[in-house]
Amino acid sequence: MAFFDYNRDGKKDWKDNAREYYLYNKFKEEEEEKQKHKKEESSDTGGSNVGCGSVLLCFLFLFFAIWFTMMVDSLLK
Structure with missing residues (x-):
């Protein structure tokens, strides 16, 4: 120095x-x-900060939505 x-x-x-x-x-x-x-x-928060839990919840919601539509479809026939 x-x-x-x-x-x-x-x-x-x-x-x-x-x-x-x-x-x-x-x-x-x-x-x-x-x-x-x-x-x-x-401090840059412009990117996507999606965590594992958010992705898991999204797939879980998608699964239940498909399951629900299949159940309703079978009841209407």
């Missing part, structure tokens, strides 16, 4: 290490960009 000293205020002093300061700032920007990108991906 970068080499730095502390000034009188207790903050990091980068006066002699311009290249390290540039790399450190670039690293921080990349980390912030990764966090922002990860946050955008996690």
